[in-house]
Amino acid sequence: MYAKGQAVIALMEELAPKSYAVAEDKIGLQIGTLQKEIRKVLVALDVTDEVVEEAIREDANLIIAHHAVIFRPLPHIQTDTPAGRLYEKLIKHDIAVYISHTNLDVADGGINDMMAEAIGLTVTEPLDEVHTDKLKKLVVFVPKEAAERVREAMFSAGAGGIGNYSHCSFNIDGTGTFLPGEGTDPYIGSKGRLEEVSEVRIETILPQSVERKVVQAMLKAHPYEEVAYDLYSLDLKTRTFGLGRAGRLPKPVTLQELCEKVKEAFEVPMLRVVGDPDKVIRKAAVLGGSGARYVRHAQFAGADVLVTGDIDYHTAHDALAAGMAIIDPGHNVEKIMKQGVASYLERKLAERKWATAVAASQINTEPFRFV
Structure with missing residues (x-):
């Protein structure tokens, strides 16, 4: 089964969250739609006519690029201009274009880390600091027998880190009460009967950047039909990301x-x-x-x-x-991102058993020639 466009981009944004980008950077979906199955992703540095022809040959219907294909506001799209012909070709062949620029520069494992690793x-x-991840506290109430499972799910999703320590949480035993109403299917108890259950109040912290992932993991692991939990913003900061x-x-x-x-x-x-x-x-x-x-x-x-x-x-x-x-x-050394991002997406898609293929563009988009 092929991955939907939104699913592919969700994986891309795990690597390079859009919140990491500098102000007014031209990132995100620029052409096409993600409301479709993606047969193949082509990872490119630039979106040129040669790269689009490569995508057509490769049967790729999504290009993930570093440099924007639309950088300035368009007063018009005239298909007898080079830019207009490029946009027309992309649209006619149903090829979407998604841009990950300064957010990919800033991210852990992004372009600057790739460059640093390449020279040792x-x-x-x-x-230069660009983004500081704020911390949040997540509090959830869990029946005792499910507490360990829910904690592990949250930790695996990125919660519980304090400095070089992981799996950090605080746990308090208590009694939860609830009365299941009509239309409910309670994990514990019966409709119309007030229940008292031994529960654990689990508190942990998480970076704001992984909030959605942690909450989804917690909800999936939790046995209750309706989960009681709280999220608090903290006046604390965690890691700093930058260019x-x-x-x-x-x-x-x-x-x-x-x-x-x-x-x-x-x-x-x-x-x-x-x-x-x-x-x-x-x-x-x-x-x-x-x-x-x-x-x-x-x-x-x-x-x-x-x-x-x-x-x-x-x-x-x-x-x-x-x-x-x-x-x-030269500027073109950022081409290191092609294979780096392609390998990352290939691994993540395979983990989810999606058939979507990924390729690194083989087109050299260096505009300068040395003579």
Whole structure:
């Protein structure tokens, strides 16, 4: 059985929640509908005419891309323009387009983590905070014999974490009362009779980002027909998510040696470098896409070099004067997300035994050629 579009995107948003995106980023469904079965997903960096032709050949009816296919408001769609022809082709072939941009940059396991892992960074931290997950407290009342099952369901869905501790909860024994009315099918007791049941009040905390998942898991594991539970917002914060990553290299290397590593890791034939090739690099920062605005963030994080794209002339001079090295392998290194996201979706769909296939686009959308 094929997964519906909404189900595929629910998996995608488990990896990269939309709430992680920076303000006014162009993310989400941009073309088509998710109210259909998805035969195949094509994961792409950009949505170009060549990528759409690839989707048609592959019989893919959903493209998940990093860069928006509609970036500015459209005054019209004229099908005799390049953009208009692209939209027309997508619609005619019933191919939906969903965009995961800065939320995928920010997410755990997203583009910046993929880049950091590719060059061997460890113990990474964000360069620029974008989103802080708030905490909530969930309180639920459960018959004693089902308490362990309900707790485990909530923990497995992401509740109960405090720092490096997991499975955290507080439990109080008490007595629950209820009177089943007409049309009920009570797990315990009989219609029209007041019941008193030994119950456990379970309290646990959860990040707001997994609230829906935890509540659904709790309701599924709970034996009662109608579940009594409360959710409280807390004036506490948990993990912070952000753009870029800074981390330590396994061992010190020269800037020249790191350049060779970057070329190999991101499959680029050449790159631009700011700094002394013999400079010793112990800590590095990475940021997918255009990172000129984040040179100072990298310096503040203690990085010796920033690996990012689209560095301009004046930013390069400023970095050089400040003693900060830069490696610019281009914006297109974000292509690392194609295989990373495809592998993630393939695994998640297989776990649910859906027949929807996933492929990473093989089209090179690098607009520059080196001559």
